[in-house]
Amino acid sequence: MRPSQESLPKKTLYDIMVEDNGKEYYTSYKGCRKWFDILNECVFGNKLPFFDKVFIDKQRKHNALFCYDKETKENDLMLNTHYKSEKVFVLVMAHEMIHLFQLIYDEPLGHGVSFFIWKENLQIHKIILSKEI
Secondary structure, eight states: OOOGGGSSSOOOOOTOOOOOOSEEOOHHHHHHHHHHHHHHHHHTTTTOOOOSSSEOOOOOOSSSEEEEEEEEEEEEEEOSSSOOOHHHHHHHHHHHHHHHHHHHOOOOOOOSSHHTTTTHHHHHHOOOOSSSO
């Protein structure tokens, strides 16, 4: 069952969120874990476990890919080796974490209502939610 909006944190990413400085961001496990922990605390109320596996590899068609087994809830996150900026990386992480939330809380997976319900909450944190990130 989805946690209530009241149980989600009121702390914002305003002071933490990076500006888009145009510098390319090179993906690392450490950076992935750092931003996962920040987003999990500020946006998801620490309701998410970390991804089961994280792969960093050149993605040709996607910035990232969330793969899962709906029955076992095992999941993998595949990230690109680099992004246009750190801000873009954070947007991608938030996007993929919504998919993880959908899986964990048995919501319909994909870019439907249970995905876009996060739009307002993420706007508070200066994160633009899009199904094409």
